[in-house]
Amino acid sequence: xxxxxxxxxxxxxxxxxxVTLSCTYDTSESDYYLFWYKQPPSRQMILVxxxxxxxxxxxxxxxxxxxxxxxxxSFSLKISxxxxxxxxxxxxxxxxxxxxxxxDGLTFGKGTHLIIQP
Amino acid sequence: xxxxxxxxxxxxxxxxxxxxxxCSQNMNHExxxxxxxxxxxGLRQIYYSMNVEVTDKGDVxxxxxxxxxxxxxxxxxxxxxxxxxTSLYFCASSSGTGGQETQYFGPGTRLxxx
Numbered sequence: 330x331x332x333x334x335x336x337x338x339x340x341x342x343x344x345x346x347x348v349t350l351s352c353t354y355d356t357s358e359s360d361y362y363l364f365w366y367k368q369p370p371s372r373q374m375i376l377v378x379x380x381x382x383x384x385x386x387x388x389x390x391x392x393x394x395x396x397x398x399x400x401x402x403s404f405s406l407k408i409s410x411x412x413x414x415x416x417x418x419x420x421x422x423x424x425x426x427x428x429x430x431x432x433d434g435l436t437f438g439k440g441t442h443l444i445i446q447p
Numbered sequence: 448x449x450x451x452x453x454x455x456x457x458x459x460x461x462x463x464x465x466x467x468x469x470c471s472q473n474m475n476h477e478x479x480x481x482x483x484x485x486x487x488x489g490l491r492q493i494y495y496s497m498n499v500e501v502t503d504k505g506d507v508x509x510x511x512x513x514x515x516x517x518x519x520x521x522x523x524x525x526x527x528x529x530x531x532x533t534s535l536y537f538c539a540s541s542s543g544t545g546g547q548e549t550q551y552f553g554p555g556t557r558l559x560x561x
Binding site: 338424438 | 480482487488489490491492495505535537539543544545546547548549550552554555557
């Protein structure tokens with residue numbers, strides 16, 4: 330079974346600084362996808378960024394970027410120029426690719442609570 | 448607007464009183480699923496459905512039932528709720544299986560079982 334581990338229950342960063350959230354995963358699949366979701370106080374689940382395992386290039390979305398280390402099974406999220414609106418719970422998640430054949434849903438880590446200090 | 452809706456958003460009930468949380472999507476998605484979120488545990492999949500009349504268990508199915516009689520609807524049924532089912536519940540849908548398909552989440556239903 331796949332597992333996703335987020336080792337930082339809470340992180341704090343000064344506004345405008347850069348912060349990196351860690352995530353490791355374990356899988357025997359070769360075709361899979363990794364995600365970071367943001368959950369603000371409203372509890373809505375918001376997709377931040379997605380990485381395809383077959384792509385070597387790290388995904389980026391504006392101030393959000395990932396460091397995907399496939400051999401190490403590591404998938405960290407970097408948030409640049411942190412803003413007050415970035416304060417939220419962040420979840421790392423995994424899903425097998427279509428060729429995996431199963432109907433597995435997302436496997437989530439336990440989350441990292443990100444605090445932005447003004 | 449493409450969306451997943453859940454009702455009710457908040458619910459307080461008592462042990463043993465049957466309840467249903469509805470989920471509906473307007474994107475003609477085939478795949479739908481239910482997750483529960485508990486503090487310190489992240490989100491865990493309860494049940495999923497790959498299409499009408501096709502449902503299967505996720506990681507934590509005990510105490511729950513689902514049905515998929517129409518493509519757009521996927522209700523979650525708690526026949527005899529217990530306090531350990533107090534949680535935040537999310538419905539999600541995608542056009543197919545696999546990580547290349549973006550999962551769209553509903554707004555969540557907060558359930559308290561007394």
